[in-house]
Amino acid sequence: MQEYIKADPWSIIEEGFDKELVKSSESIFSIGNGAMGQRANFEEQYSGETFQGSYIAGVYYPDKTRVGWWKNGYPEYFAKVLNAPSWIGIDVYINGEALDLNTCKKVDRFSRELNMKEGWYLRVFTAVLPNGTQVSVKVTRFLSLDLDEVGAINYEITPENADAEIKFVPYLDSGITNEDSNWDDKFWNTTSVRSEAGQAFIEAHTMKTHFETCTFMENRLFLNGQALIAKPAEHTADMRVAHEYVQMAKQGETLSLHKFGGYTVSRNHQASALVEASRTALGKAFELGFDTLLEKQKQAWAKIWEMSDITIAGDIKAQQGIRFNIFQLNQTYLGKDSRLNIGPKGFTGEKYGGSTYWDTEAYCIPFYMATKDQNVARSLLKYRYNHLEKAIENAQKLGFSNGAALYPMVTMNGEECHNEWEITFEEIHRNGAIAFAIYNYYRFTGDYSYIPEMGLEVLIGIARFWHQRASFSTAKNKYVILGVTGPNEYENNVNNNWYTNYLAKWCIDFAVEQLQKVEDGYNDDYRRVIGKTKLTDSEVSQWKKVAGNIYFPYSEEKGVFLQQDGFLDKELITVDQLPKNQRPINQKWSWDRILRSPYIKQADVLQGFYFFEDHFTEEELEKHFDFYEPFTVHESSLSPCVHSIQAAKLNRMQQAYMFYLRTSRLDLDDYNKEVEEGLHITSMAGTWMSIVEGFGGMRIVDDKLSFEPKIPEQWEAYSFKINFRNRILKVTVKKNSTEFLLNGQDDMSIRLNGERVVLKPNKLKVV
The missing domain is CATH 2.60.420.10 (Maltose phosphorylase, domain 3)
Structure with a gap:
């Protein structure tokens, strides 16, 4: 666990320059505005280890699946979140020497601040370059919420020990690569690089998916706050365009570069009009100016915090943790565009790929319902309805028929794009989370209209899937569901995962209940849906037969539902007996050893008890919590929040508090030793749930x-x-x-x- 982030109620603060922490800080200090985002990479050159990342919402590449042995039903590609052409770069030269914190003779007074209250990122430091020149640097950056195609940088340099010639070279660069790539394919094709009237543009499109983009910039130079008339030298290459400004600054004077940049995308404009749209965006930004646009940024964030803030008195680290989570959720998704969703890494990294997991329905919808308005949550549900036909196609590829729908584990456009067989084929519980979100939305908002208009079709497709996925066991005289992976991904290809079986029964029961309700109260919608799906009474009777006789593994000896058949055959050694040097087991053990162990990655049976709390007594919750939590290693970001809620329900407040700290500071303190890959955005909604639903x-x-x-x-x-x-x-x-x-x-x-x-x-x- 790392603990270098200074505790502060409204800011994330790092003090002192440590090269070993650069990649972690690039994740933690990431910024976004719902339309785009970027890791906290240095604007100037940096020759040390770094993970460069700028991302555009909804833009992806279908990277061809890479597996050793192809299986029928595998998705053809894994959707990659793409590192987009970079607009933030500003090469800096002091008396002819490149400013590079990796090669400076000395770096002092280094600090970063991510101001969550106002939505800006600041970096300051003093450096002595190899040529002996000492400068102080202050860089402020933000991505505008008002003009969400625009970001702004104010880069200030003050020579401290002598007059200095300062050269700023702001640039755009489309010669970028992805950290995450299967085949090292070329993801981008650059079609135009131009510099006109002090503005620069790079037009590029993604290969295969053909998202057309224009990356743009315009700059202004200031000396001691006064604008300079400075025409830059222009440098263009195949995938790069730069503007060069050279200016003398006396000792103690401050030279500033204001850089506005960003993206226009064919998702929002005609492809042929992207440069013109970029000019319009730049015109609006420069008309306002850096300071006014920053003031508008502060006002926009004040409005967000007015509704979404959670205050905690007496515990600064807990306060900082929840605000960091709320801040990152709002940076990732603001509910403005129903075509978008909430990716597990947001704009902070590339791991996992895709933009949508079951995390959205299970964890994020409650946050957005309660802190925005119901239209935002409805948009997230509409996203799934719009992908229903793709879900039916996904099921067909696996051999299902008659309109059975299997929603993807990972997706960008509704197609499955996850290529690990134990998840792609087996982690089918994701279907249940989508049905539960429909129920949860109606339960919270009181808005039933989604179900007759869209949700009923989704529920029918899901019920058909569960009906076909279950098989009858003559030995048990019950319906069973074989060969699955539950939320606990440390168990693969198991039979009768309790959580999955329970969801299957509930989904069918809920679908049947809604069919009756829509028929009674929304007859026009009912006839439309029945006509479209060709659902019959005899088919519904078959659903009921499965739901009414499904098998749930149970131990009479332990008095608990078993996570799956055979769980008690394992060597039941609790987590507290594991040596610390064996943790996390997903980084220390072979997969074979993990699969044979009793260790649980995240809440599994207890996830079901969380969803369906009112189906069970508190005594039953306590018994299952006491049995399963000691075997849970919490190596999923989604685990601590559920356990915190349930510990609070059981009035085990110290345990609930410790789980809360773990979920709220998962990334700040890097519990899972992986923060440099990006933040865990979707689990941050679980942190909000830990307070609101837990405490x-x-x-x-x-x-x-x-x-x-x-x-x-x-x-x-x-x-x-x-x-x-x-x-x-x-x-x-x-x-x-x-x-x-x-x-x-x-x-x-x-x-x-x-x-x-x-x-x-x-x-x-x-x-």
Whole structure:
């Protein structure tokens, strides 16, 4: 676990330059605006180890699948999140010497700050170059929320020990590569490099997918805050364009370069009009100027925080952790574009590929429902409806028929693009998370319209899949589901994973229930859907037969549902008996050894208890928590949040708090020793859930908000806001009281610890 990030309630701060931490910090200090994002790479040259990454939302490349033995049903490609042409680069020369922190004789007073409250990234340092010149540098960068095709950099240099000739060479570069590539294919084709009237443009498109892009820049030079009239020398090459500015600065004077850059994309403009759209974006940016655009950035983030902030009094590291998670979620996805989704690495790295996992439905939708409005969550559900035909095709490739739908484990456009057989073919529980999200959306928002309009078709396709995927065991006289991988990916090709079987039964039951409800109340939609899907009563009867007689592995001796058949055949050695030098096991052990062990990567049975908490008693939860948690290594980012929620439910507050710290500071403290590859964006929504659902005890009970608040002993108080059916409720939990403040016009009835409480608009209620 690394602990170099300074605790601060509103900022991520690094002090001191350590080359070993550069790649980790590039991830942690990443910035984004929902439309694009970038790792915190240095603008100037850096010859040390670095992971260069700039990303455009929705732009990807279908990298041909690479496997040793091809199996029928394998996806043909793995969708790569693409490192896009870079616009941030600014080569800097001081008296003819390149500024490079890897080769400087001395680097002092180095610090970085990611200001989460206002949405900007700052880096300052003093350096002595090999030629003896000492300079101080201050670089401010942000990606505009208002003009989301534009980013801005203010690069300031002050000579400290002598006058200096300073040369700035801002550039665009499409000669980039991906860290993550199967075959080292060429991902981009550069078609035009041009420099016109102080502006520069590189037009390039992705190979195969043909996303057309224009990367652009324009620069201004300032001396001591006064604009200089400086015409740059222009340098163009096949994949690079640069503008060169040379200016003398006296000792103590500050020379600044304002650089505006970014991307226009054929997803939003005609391909033939990308350069013109880039000129328009640059014109808007320069009309405002760096300072005004930064002020607008602060205002935009203030509006986001007004609704989404969670405050924690008395625990700065906990406060910093939750705000970092909320900040990164909003940098990744703002709900403006229903064609986009929430990738597991967001704009911070390339690992995993794809833009959509089951994480969105299981973890992210609750956050966006409660902190935005229902339209954002509805867009995420619409995304899945729009990909229903692809889900049916995915199932057909595996031998399913009659409109059975298997949603992909990983996707960009609805097609499966994950190429590990134990996940591609077997981790079918993802279907259940999508159905659960439909239920969860209606439960929280009260908006039933999605189901007759779109959701019912999705539920029918999923129910058909589960019906066909189950098989009848004469030995058990039950329906079984064989050869699967549950959420615990440290178990592959198992039979009767309890979580998967339970989801299958629930999905069918829920689909049947919605069929009846839509028929009764939305007859036009019902006839349309039945006509489209050709669903019959006899088929539904077959579904019910499976759901009513599905097998759930259970141990009478232990009094618990078994994770899968044969779990008790393992050598049941708990995690606390593992030597620390064996952790994390996914980096220390062979896969063979992991598969034979009892160790659980993430909540599996307990994930089912989280989804369907009201199906089980608290005593049953406690028994299963006590049995499974000791075998859980939490080497998935999605694991600690579920355990924190359940520990809080069981009133094990110290354990809940420790799990909360782990999920909230997973990347800041690099628990899994992999942060340099990028952040764990989707699990960050689980951190929000740990507070709101865990400590706050928020649930929907009988169509009303219900709270059973608890507070860790380390905290003095905490607060959060919920947008529940277009009414904003602020909840503040203190040691001996809970406060509610309702915005709106009408009273709201809630439950607090099982008792009815009526809230009056704009009047503080203290209980």
